[in-house]
Amino acid sequence: MADAPPPLPFDTGFSANTGSPVRVLEGVVRMTAANAGLYTFMGTNSFIIGGERVAVLDPGPDDAEHRAALLATIAGRPVEAIILTHTHKDHSAGVNALRKATGAPLWFAGPHRLSRPAHLFEVNALARDCDWGLMPDRAFFDGEGFVAGGVPLTAIATPGHCANHMSYGLDETGWLLTGDHIMGWNSTLVAVPDGSMADYLASLRKVIDLPYARYAPAHGGPITDGPTYARALLAHRELRNQQVIEAVAAGARTVDELLTRIYPTLPGKLRLAAALTLRAHIEYLAAQGAIGARRTLVGLRLSPV
Numbered sequence: 001m002a003d004a005p006p007p008l009p010f011d012t013g014f015s016a017n018t019g020s021p022v023r024v025l026e027g028v029v030r031m032t033a034a035n036a037g038l039y040t041f042m043g044t045n046s047f048i049i050g051g052e053r054v055a056v057l058d059p060g061p062d063d064a065e066h067r068a069a070l071l072a073t074i075a076g077r078p079v080e081a082i083i084l085t086h087t088h089k090d091h092s093a094g095v096n097a098l099r100k101a102t103g104a105p106l107w108f109a110g111p112h113r114l115s116r117p118a119h120l121f122e123v124n125a126l127a128r129d130c131d132w133g134l135m136p137d138r139a140f141f142d143g144e145g146f147v148a149g150g151v152p153l154t155a156i157a158t159p160g161h162c163a164n165h166m167s168y169g170l171d172e173t174g175w176l177l178t179g180d181h182i183m184g185w186n187s188t189l190v191a192v193p194d195g196s197m198a199d200y201l202a203s204l205r206k207v208i209d210l211p212y213a214r215y216a217p218a219h220g221g222p223i224t225d226g227p228t229y230a231r232a233l234l235a236h237r238e239l240r241n242q243q244v245i246e247a248v249a250a251g252a253r254t255v256d257e258l259l260t261r262i263y264p265t266l267p268g269k270l271r272l273a274a275a276l277t278l279r280a281h282i283e284y285l286a287a288q289g290a291i292g293a294r295r296t297l298v299g300l301r302l303s304p305v
């Protein structure tokens with residue numbers, strides 16, 4: 001077996017100040033929603049961007065208190081746009097009520113879609129967490145520059161966590177709003193077919209090469225050396241790939257056997273997320289020809305190549 005991955009520089013001591021505005025940098029205020037949980041850490045971070053006019057990034061869950069806190073901080077300033085990093089409901093469920101309250105248009109990459117067509121009888125474990133019906137008033141393309149709240153931004157496609165995920169560069173400041181692509185407290189969930197490991201690894205490499213030094217994620221606190229952090233995430237995933245190859249070579253034939261070998265001490269409640277991420281690694285490695293993976297009636301059957 002490969003060694004355990006080196007510890008990642010996760011910040012789990014983040015103090016969210018839930019429900020109160022927190023200045024992240026000039027012209028960007030964070031407001032964390034009260035939806036703390038296993039996958040959301042301290043809750044979803046919404047961002048209010050701008051000065052005399054503003055834009056709201058990721059309104060978060062459909063929660064009246066969170067909305068009231070956002071509106072109190074906006075304090076009657078015109079809202080030019082509601083922007084989404086992606087269409088998982090912990091980011092987007094609050095869109096419609098905020099649209100009603102502000103009259104603002106909705107901008108994001110395009111309706112929720114799978115990262116690849118589903119196989120026959122395949123279940124998207126995240127299906128209920130996706131906002132399938134939400135349509136943008138303006139759909140961004142990768143690399144598109146725009147102005148919101150008087151602030152110049154660039155939309156950067158970062159698929160992987162899900163297919164329509166975008167990060168947003170605050171071009172005059174060197175900050176990148178990373179959504180769930182890169183989070184402050186943990187590596188992101190990649191669950192096929194909603195997400196894709198190949199896309200996720202490519203999107204990590206992509207942001208490492210962009211001129212953004214600091215990241216503000218949708219869950220957890222700011223990341224001060226973004227590219228170094230992203231490189232650590234990439235190394236962690238590459239090591240996990242290696243562990244899967246070695247575990248299969250050593251006899252693991254099912255996802256359950258892989259879980260037991262790679263995460264021997266994982267608490268039960270985290271096993272589902274780990275199994276989902278392992279499936280994403282398996283699919284990636286099988287597509288590369290690094291392992292064999294056959295879909296059978298009782299689940300994936302793995303083999304060395």
Ligand SMILES: [Zn+2]
Binds near residue numbers: 086088161
């Ligand atoms: Zn998400």
